[in-house]
Amino acid sequence: MDSTILWGSLALLMAAVLVPEGRNRLGYTAGSIGWGLFAVHWSLQFIHFLGIRDYYNVFLTAVIITFSLLMSYMMLKGRDSGSQSRILLKATSTAAIGGIIYYAFVEVxxxxxxxxxxxxxxxxxxxxxxxxxxxxxxxxxxxxxxxxxxxxxxxxxxxxxxxxxxxxxxxxxxxxxxxxxxxxxxxxxxxxxxxxxxxxxxxxxxxxxxxxxxxxxxxxxxxxxxxxxxxxxxxxxxxxxxxxxxLLSGILDLWKYVSGKVRDLLSAPTLSP
Structure with missing residues (x-):
């Protein structure tokens, strides 16, 4: 089951990158679902590492899960054609290519x-x-x-x-x-x-x-x-x-974009009972 979730997430992430620019909404939706499934995959790894008390990898998987969920949220909310939103596609492309290369050697x-x-x-x-x-x-x-x-x-x-x-x-x-x-x-x-x-x-x-x-x-x-x-x-x-x-420019752009979105989330007004 984990393998199916993993390859499904990678396929959706790659689809998000390959979707023509005129169909941004479809591509970003695919990317959002793909990042969500990626978080599910790493959640299963988190449980595994926690069970064997490998706390170094527990920490790393927790970071990956958090980042994946944040990317899923931003892909869902950033379905426009602005240049800033393309930063998300660059990060998605990196995750898809790296995942496909690595897991090809794991599975094949x-x-x-x-x-x-x-x-x-x-x-x-x-x-x-x-x-x-x-x-x-x-x-x-x-x-x-x-x-x-x-x-x-x-x-x-x-x-x-x-x-x-x-x-x-x-x-x-x-x-x-x-x-x-x-x-x-x-x-x-x-x-x-x-x-x-x-x-x-x-x-x-x-x-x-x-x-x-x-x-x-x-x-x-x-x-x-x-x-x-x-x-x-x-x-x-x-x-x-x-x-x-x-590459450095892309990393800094992603950091600014993600940190800005996180600040927006944290500063969003909450409803009082």
Missing amino acids: AFLKNWIIVFVKDQIVMTLLAFGVPLTTTGNIIYFRENELGIEIILACTAIESIALFVAMILSVDAPLRRRLGALAMSIGIIHVTNVLRTVFIATAYWYEWFGAPQASFYMAHTVIAKPASGLILFAVAYLLLRMMPE
Whole structure:
């Protein structure tokens, strides 16, 4: 059921972007429903993360739900042809493109298997280049002979971050050459640093750099690699904004538009009993 809700929301979001300009009312209605369904999808994820006490993702999903509901409301109320309303279509385009790219790799077995194998092979080659003895079985990499296996799953491929940056770049009105350069820069840095991140985690785990294997894995993965990944994504975003000032302008325009609508909602008069 969740998959149906998700793909339904993405289809409606993309439809909102593709509807001809002369039929704005239809497009904005589709976008409003699409954002609403997107909020429903993330509400189900919120319940899941709350159940397993993953409070970091609980917070992130709560932010996404709030933003999705706000976008749904603004799409419903902003069904006109003004330039400000087109800001909503840019944000909708980014969400639709990013969602379709990411969830295609989640749902389509061929794409999912391909990217996992591709990233696993890159990790194995890097480990071997550093002289780490290993063996592999399927998508599992073992230290020496079947010791302390690490399974490479979709979350190890950085496809979420890649999909986000690709969506932002493709949604911006900029010359093709600069967009291609931005794609090469962002995808390249994210992929290479993700491979090195996994190599670091595996090596720390196998060689017990921070104590017992499980303690070393936790320290390398959660305490060191996760914040480092955030800093790298921040750096990539900074470089992207330098390469594509149109993207920064779009983000600022969206912020002004959304914050203005929120202020209007908060300052709206209430009825007294």
